[in-house]
Amino acid sequence: MTIAQAVHDRADAFVRSPHKLLIGGRWIEAAAGETFATVDPATEKVLAEVGRGRAEDVDRAVRAARAAFADGSPWRRMTPSARGRLLWRIGDLLEEHVDELAMLETLDNGKPYTIALGDVRGAADLFRYMAGWPTKIEGATVPISSLAMPGEYLAYTQREPVGVVGQIIPWNYPLLMASWKLAPALACGCTVVLKPAEQTPLTALRLGQLLQEAGLPDGVVNIVTGFGDTGAALTAHADVDKVAFTGSTEVGKKIVEAAAGNLKRLTLELGGKSPIVVHADADLENAAVHAAGAIFYNQGQSCTAGSLLYVHRSVFDDVVGRVAEEAARLKVAPGTDPGADLGPLVSHEQFAKVLGYVDSGRAQGAEVVVGGHRVGDRGFFVEPTVLTNTTPGMSVVREEIFGPVVCAMPFDSLEEIVASANDTRFGLAAGVFTRDLSKAHRTARLLRAGTVWINTTYHVFDAAMPFGGYKESGWGREMGSQVLDNYLETKSVVTAL
Numbered sequence: 001m002t003i004a005q006a007v008h009d010r011a012d013a014f015v016r017s018p019h020k021l022l023i024g025g026r027w028i029e030a031a032a033g034e035t036f037a038t039v040d041p042a043t044e045k046v047l048a049e050v051g052r053g054r055a056e057d058v059d060r061a062v063r064a065a066r067a068a069f070a071d072g073s074p075w076r077r078m079t080p081s082a083r084g085r086l087l088w089r090i091g092d093l094l095e096e097h098v099d100e101l102a103m104l105e106t107l108d109n110g111k112p113y114t115i116a117l118g119d120v121r122g123a124a125d126l127f128r129y130m131a132g133w134p135t136k137i138e139g140a141t142v143p144i145s146s147l148a149m150p151g152e153y154l155a156y157t158q159r160e161p162v163g164v165v166g167q168i169i170p171w172n173y174p175l176l177m178a179s180w181k182l183a184p185a186l187a188c189g190c191t192v193v194l195k196p197a198e199q200t201p202l203t204a205l206r207l208g209q210l211l212q213e214a215g216l217p218d219g220v221v222n223i224v225t226g227f228g229d230t231g232a233a234l235t236a237h238a239d240v241d242k243v244a245f246t247g248s249t250e251v252g253k254k255i256v257e258a259a260a261g262n263l264k265r266l267t268l269e270l271g272g273k274s275p276i277v278v279h280a281d282a283d284l285e286n287a288a289v290h291a292a293g294a295i296f297y298n299q300g301q302s303c304t305a306g307s308l309l310y311v312h313r314s315v316f317d318d319v320v321g322r323v324a325e326e327a328a329r330l331k332v333a334p335g336t337d338p339g340a341d342l343g344p345l346v347s348h349e350q351f352a353k354v355l356g357y358v359d360s361g362r363a364q365g366a367e368v369v370v371g372g373h374r375v376g377d378r379g380f381f382v383e384p385t386v387l388t389n390t391t392p393g394m395s396v397v398r399e400e401i402f403g404p405v406v407c408a409m410p411f412d413s414l415e416e417i418v419a420s421a422n423d424t425r426f427g428l429a430a431g432v433f434t435r436d437l438s439k440a441h442r443t444a445r446l447l448r449a450g451t452v453w454i455n456t457t458y459h460v461f462d463a464a465m466p467f468g469g470y471k472e473s474g475w476g477r478e479m480g481s482q483v484l485d486n487y488l489e490t491k492s493v494v495t496a497l
């Protein structure tokens with residue numbers, strides 16, 4: 001594959017344009033006139049300056065979202081059918097601009113262009129899935145048993161949008177995370193203030209333009225770029241009804257505290273330390289290829305990254321050998337190189353953190369089978385890395401590394417492996433490889449995780465399939481019909497006939 005010059009040109013044109021905040025349908029500078037730089041992690045050079053929103057800007061955005069939510073506003077008067085068609089149009093616009101958006105993502109985040117294309121298509125798909133929902137959000141009539149006037153009531157429920165929603169997203173799948181958040185909120189009729197990650201603001205801003213092109217009324221989606229303090233202002237704001245957050249467990253806990261002020265509704269999609277279990281009877285080649293994909297895809301910067309590889313002792317050397325071969329084969333290069341399997345990590349901070357974990361593992365006695373170093377001397381490139389000789393107490397085994405580093409450990413029995421795999425404060429995802437149907441489902445049942453993949457690649461996500469975590473991996477589910485509950489209130493209406 002080669003990437004056409006026209007694709008580079010379209011992305012460059014957007015990169016060079018001014019990057020302001022979207023508030024009430026207008027693109028405006030931050031109130032204090034501040035900006036911040038977003039960096040290309042492959043070159044370490046500044047890509048663009050972006051408006052730095054602060055509490056004052058958040059407040060303006062919340063007021064715009066509140067006005068757009070007012071009774072009688074164009075958004076509230078839009079029929080469910082029209083809202084569905086609007087969501088479908090957004091999906092079409094994403095598809096039409098797939099190349100440009102993917103290239104922007106590659107430049108801002110570093111990820112290989114081929115992976116970015118998949119992200120944009122996933123985003124388009126989600127908008128289209130959600131386009132079907134506005135016409136199907138229904139209440140129920142309820143047969144109540146009140147003795148005051150038996151049989152003399154009409155009681156029903158109706159589902160209403162929760163109101164003004166604050167959405168705070170991370171940098172690992174910037175456009176996809178924006179879409180996971182926006183599409184269901186809009187399907188339910190909410191209005192939104194979106195705070196993109198400071199490392200990767202560009203695709204959300206381009207999406208903001210496409211939302212306008214699709215015909216979304218002013219103020220329905222507002223975008224305030226900035227840092228953690230901007231997110232904190234949004235979570236603390238007394239006129240925000242709900243916050244949806246994806247990011248670190250550490251910040252998730254701060255958000256829980258901040259949300260207590262007005263008891264805003266909260267959904268959290270947080271970190272993970274996700275196991276893959278390879279039983280002795282698995283198709284070992286299939287298991288090894290998917291185990292490698294589970295950790296190395298997107299440079300390991302996935303909340304679901306399969307970072308703990310548990311292999312039955314009888315096939316341990318075989319499987320780990322194959323994963324290591326795969327790691328050595330993968331090409332680490334700028335995301336704009338069509339042959340790149342891994343691009344750079346997103347930032348110097350993540351790069352230093354990931355290499356720091358590898359060093360700490362080494363110091364504590366882990367063996368580096370393959371990888372473990374920087375690639376080149378410019379850009380935040382890290383080799384795909386396989387560690388063995390790791391023990392349950394090591395930080396590389398306990399903590400989320402969020403880079404291309406997997407710890408491989410042998411096990412002897414199903415009971416033992418389930419106990420080890422569940423011995424984590426997280427519970428986001430898991431993988432199982434075996435040819436034994438009952439063992440597969442038995443393992444899946446015993447694992448305390450929100451998603452379990454059996455004999456298949458990690459990262460199979462679908463707009464129709466709920467996604468979220470047990471334990472400290474979060475609260476609530478995204479996607480599928482279940483996500484709608486996050487953005488709806490239920491009202492019970494009782495009438496005396």
Ligand code: NAI
Nearest residue numbers: 169170196197227228231232247248251270271303400402
């Ligand atoms: P982070 O959790 O600090 O950032 C995520 C988002 O939250 C960003 O938009 C950020 O500006 C915002 N934010 C930061 N502090 C906030 C606050 N007090 N209130 C409201 N919003 C706030 O994640 P960061 O610092 O980028 O990465 C640190 C680690 O977090 C990573 O190494 C990784 O382990 C984990 N992480 C997990 C993600 C996931 O998908 N589960 C995504 C990104 C990071």
Ligand code: MG
Nearest residue numbers: 228247248251
């Ligand atoms: Mg942070």
